[in-house]
Amino acid sequence: MLEIQGVTLETEGAKGVEILKNINLKFYDKKIYVITGPNGGGKSSLAKILMGIYNPTSGKILLNEQDITQTSITERARMGIGYAFQSPPRFKGIKVKDLLKMAAAHNPEKLNTCDLLYNVGLCAQDYLERDVDASLSGGEMKRIEIATVLARNLKIAVFDEPEAGIDLWSFQKLAETFKNIHLKYDTTIVIISHQERIMQLADEIILMSNGTISAQSERDVILAGILKNENCLCSTNCEKGVGQNAECVG
Amino acid sequence: MLNALDKQMLEKVADLHEIPQGAFNIRKNGVGVQRNTTANIDIVTKKDKSGIDVIIKPYTKGESVHIPVIVTEENINDVVYNTFEIGEYSDVEIIAGCGIHNCGTHTSQHDGIHTFYVRKGAKVKYVEKHYGQGDGKGQRILNPKTIIEAEEGSYTELELIQIKGIDRTIRDTEIRLMGNAKLVVTERLLTYQDQEAQSTINVELLGVDSSAQIISRSVAQDNSKQDFYFDLIGRNKGRGHIQCDAIIMHNAQVHSTPKISAYHSEAQLVHEAAIGRIESEQLIKLMSMGFSEKEAEDTILDGFLK
Numbered sequence: 267m268l269e270i271q272g273v274t275l276e277t278e279g280a281k282g283v284e285i286l287k288n289i290n291l292k293f294y295d296k297k298i299y300v301i302t303g304p305n306g307g308g309k310s311s312l313a314k315i316l317m318g319i320y321n322p323t324s325g326k327i328l329l330n331e332q333d334i335t336q337t338s339i340t341e342r343a344r345m346g347i348g349y350a351f352q353s354p355p356r357f358k359g360i361k362v363k364d365l366l367k368m369a370a371a372h373n374p375e376k377l378n379t380c381d382l383l384y385n386v387g388l389c390a391q392d393y394l395e396r397d398v399d400a401s402l403s404g405g406e407m408k409r410i411e412i413a414t415v416l417a418r419n420l421k422i423a424v425f426d427e428p429e430a431g432i433d434l435w436s437f438q439k440l441a442e443t444f445k446n447i448h449l450k451y452d453t454t455i456v457i458i459s460h461q462e463r464i465m466q467l468a469d470e471i472i473l474m475s476n477g478t479i480s481a482q483s484e485r486d487v488i489l490a491g492i493l494k495n496e497n498c499l500c501s502t503n504c505e506k507g508v509g510q511n512a513e514c515v516g
Numbered sequence: 517m518l519n520a521l522d523k524q525m526l527e528k529v530a531d532l533h534e535i536p537q538g539a540f541n542i543r544k545n546g547v548g549v550q551r552n553t554t555a556n557i558d559i560v561t562k563k564d565k566s567g568i569d570v571i572i573k574p575y576t577k578g579e580s581v582h583i584p585v586i587v588t589e590e591n592i593n594d595v596v597y598n599t600f601e602i603g604e605y606s607d608v609e610i611i612a613g614c615g616i617h618n619c620g621t622h623t624s625q626h627d628g629i630h631t632f633y634v635r636k637g638a639k640v641k642y643v644e645k646h647y648g649q650g651d652g653k654g655q656r657i658l659n660p661k662t663i664i665e666a667e668e669g670s671y672t673e674l675e676l677i678q679i680k681g682i683d684r685t686i687r688d689t690e691i692r693l694m695g696n697a698k699l700v701v702t703e704r705l706l707t708y709q710d711q712e713a714q715s716t717i718n719v720e721l722l723g724v725d726s727s728a729q730i731i732s733r734s735v736a737q738d739n740s741k742q743d744f745y746f747d748l749i750g751r752n753k754g755r756g757h758i759q760c761d762a763i764i765m766h767n768a769q770v771h772s773t774p775k776i777s778a779y780h781s782e783a784q785l786v787h788e789a790a791i792g793r794i795e796s797e798q799l800i801k802l803m804s805m806g807f808s809e810k811e812a813e814d815t816i817l818d819g820f821l822k
Contacts, residue, residue, distance in 0.1 A: 317804055343806040355797035358733070358761070359819030368815070369805050414805065 268293040268316070268422050268454065273325030275311055275477075285311045287477040289325070293422065298448055298455045300468035300485075307475040309458045310352055313424045316456070317349040318342045329421070344372075346421035350428060352458075354411035356399050362410055363394040369417035382413045385443045387436030405431035412440070416447060423447070425457045429464060441467060465489060518542070518550070521617060525586040528647045529613030532582065540582040541568055546594040557581055557608075567597035567629075570610070574603030574635070584613045585628065590620025590654045595627045605637040612642065614658055616682070618650040625657040632663065634670040634697075641673040648681030655683040662689045666697040668723065674701045679821065680708055687715040693754075695723030703732040704821045707740035707768070714743040721754035721783065732760040735817055736768035746774040750783025758787040763794055763820060 275286035286308045293299055301309050314320040315327070318339040327335045334342060357365075366379045380390035386409040396402060398410060408431045415423050425444075432440055441463050447453055448467075457464055465471055471488035473481040481488060518526070522544060526532040535550075539557035542550040548568070553559050556576040560569045570581055587594065602608065618624040634640055648656035658678075666672050678685065693699055699719065707713050719728045728748065736742045748756040762770045774787035794816055802812035 319800055319804075339800060339803040340806065340808050343804050349804050351797075351801065355795060355801050357798055357816065357819055359822040360815070364819070368802070368807075372806060418805070 267295060267330060269326075269328040269331075270312075270315075271326045271328065273312075273315060273322045273327065275308075275315065275320060276323045285477055286315070286322070289477075289479060291472065291479070291482075293454050293456060295421075295454055296448070296452050297469040298444070298457070298467055299470050299472060300465050301456065301458045301472045301474055302460060302465065303474040303480070308477040309474050310426055312474070313349065313426050313456070313458055316422065316424055317347060319349075346419075348415045348418050348420040348423045350411050350415045350423075350425045352426040352430070354407050356402070356407065358397070358399055360398050361394070362396050362398055365398050365410065365414055366417055369414040373417060373419045375419065377417055379417075382417055383410075385416060385439070385446075386410070386413045387432070387439045388413075403431075405433065408432060409436070409440075412443075416443065419451055420453050422454045422456065425455070425459075427458050427460070429459060429461045437461075437463070462489070518544075521588055522586060525588065525615040525617055525647070525649075526584055526613075528649075529586065529615035529645055530582055530584040530611050532584065536580075536582040538580050538582070539570075540584075541570075543583070543585040543594075543596070545587055545589050545592055554579065556606075562597060562599075565597050566595060567599070569599045569601070571601045572603050572606050572608055574605055576603060576606040576608060578607060580609040580611060582611045584611070584615070585626055586614075587616045587618070587624045587626055590618050590624050590652065591622035592624045592626070594625065596629070598628065598630045600630065600632045602632065602634045602638045602640050604635040606635075607639040609641045609643070613645040613647065614660070615647040616650070616656040616658065618648070618654045618656050619652040620650075620654040621652055623655040623657060625655075625659070627659040627661070629661040630663070632665065632672070634664060634666045634672050636667045637669045638667075639671040641675070643675045644677070646678040646682050646685065648683070656681065657684045658682050659686045660688070662691075664689075664691040664699075666691065666693045666699060666726075668694045669696045670694075671698045672700070674699075676701070676703045677705075678713070679704070679706045680711075682713075683711050685713045685715075687713070689715075689717045691717075691719045691728070693719070693721050693723060693726035693728060695725060695752075697723060697726045699726075699728040699730075701728070701730040701732075703730070703734075705732075705734040705742065706737070706817075706821060707734075707742055708737040709740060710738070711740040713741070714745075716745040716747075718747045718749070719756065720749045720751060721756055722751050724753050726752065726754040728754075728756040730756075730758045730760075732758075733762070733820055734760075734770070735763045735765070735821060736770050737765045739767050741769045742771070744770075744772045744774075746772075746787065748774075748776045748785050748787065750776070750778045750780055750785050752780050753782035754780075754784070756783075756785045758789075760787075760789045761820075762791040763817065764791055765793065 270291040273289045276282040558571045776785035
């Protein structure tokens with residue numbers, strides 16, 4: 267179980283901006299969580315805190331009751347936490363097959379790198395020898411990124427907007443793949459997403475906006491709420507949605 | 517004739533584990549020590565100066581020539597002139613490596629001046645690896661000069677590699693391309709400690725539809741210094757692309773001056789130069805896969821210089 271206790275994240279400097287405000291969350295084993303909400307709400311920042319890329323200003327992170335708040339990225343990775351970047355970095359001189367081999371290196375199960383690529387909708391023959399560099403499109407990079415996380419046997423796998431850049435046809439395959447990791451390994455999956463079809467996979471949906479959790483409940487409850495809700499999730503008081511005939515003034 | 521150290525150096529410099537197949541000429545400490553020629557490839561010692569003529573008959577296909585140079589003593593100053601005649605429509609590989617082993621206090625230096633005549637339609641891959649070792653204070657210096665006259669329809673590929681080992685190097689490469697001649701140059705350089713490296717590459721696109729692609733990647737560590745000068749001149753309809761990428765670390769210095777000059781309205785020339793530290797996102801990605809920061813750094817540098 268991964269627990270987040272009272273985590274706050276503030277930017278440095280005199281006018282520190284509070285990105286995350288007193289977040290308390292429990293992620294139980296083998297469940298799928300989807301974190302959703304408006305852009306700028308703190309979702310990616312929370313994901314980076316889980317991986318250790320950002321350190322919280324205050325609060326604790328506990329993995330199976332062990333305090334890992336000060337643990338490095340490398341250590342957390344070795345403990346079984348994985349993260350698929352929203353914008354994966356490109357390299358020079360590293361091929362897709364090299365990256366996948368590095369990712370799968372500590373997985374006791376012998377994985378077939380071709381299968382890994384198939385599960386993210388890429389043909390192994392076309393991609394294994396490609397460089398993970400500027401020659402790959404955004405969507406291709408995204409899928410390879412997801413494959414590097416799927417290659418590992420993880421306790422917690424965090425996917426930051428995995429759907430961005432994936433075409434409609436591959437999307438179905440991706441959604442199936444998420445469902446399958448869940449069945450195959452005992453991984454707790456945390457997905458940041460705006461896609462209803464990904465939310466359909468969730469056991470629990472967490473709504474984040476403005477650095478706080480505005481709602482957290484089982485999937486069906488939240489989904490029903492989002493679809494029915496006419497109120498905007500952002501905090502700004504604006505005229506939109508108030509009246510059908512609202513006019514611009516000035 | 518070749519002792520254990522010689523064999524080790526040959527392996528490092530030219531990946532040779534045994535006497536090579538095909539034509540070869542091994543030079544040790546300023547003297548040619550072993551040679552083999554084939555029906556299609558002849559090697560002749562020059563009469564007027566130190567060096568060899570390598571003559572490859574037209575239409576020779578699939579053969580290779582190894583011409584490694586090793587210096588295993590201190591206080592050597594070896595200057596060598598090699599001329600390569602690569603016959604029309606041949607397709608060959610030339611592996612020239614140079615390794616210096618210096619455990620003494622005096623300098624060991626080798627200056628090789630290589631002139632290539634790549635004849636019509638010929639295809640040549642030239643690999644030059646520089647290597648240095650030894651725990652003495654004596655410097656290890658290599659100054660290669662390469663001149664290539666590439667005739668119509670020829671294809672020339674140069675692979676120039678120097679990773680650590682060499683204290684000072686001034687590398688000079690001059691290439692002239694005729695009609696439909698193609699050139700690909702890949703340069704890989706890593707300097708550390710107090711090493712200094714200077715590399716000048718001048719390419720002239722003289723013939724119609726000639727093309728050149730130059731990719732230079734280097735890593736400068738510790739207090740080392742790197743200077744790059746690229747000059748791509750388009751005198752006719754043709755395309756040229758120079759890309760130089762350097763990773764700078766610690767207290768090193770890197771100066772990169774890519775220059776492109778067009779003398780013809782249909783010359784298309786591009787140069788891209790970038791110098792920067794290792795990107796933190798790359799490090800974080802690898803660390804998030806379980807690599808330590810040092811392992812991540814080594815992986816990124818190994819890939820960069822591959």
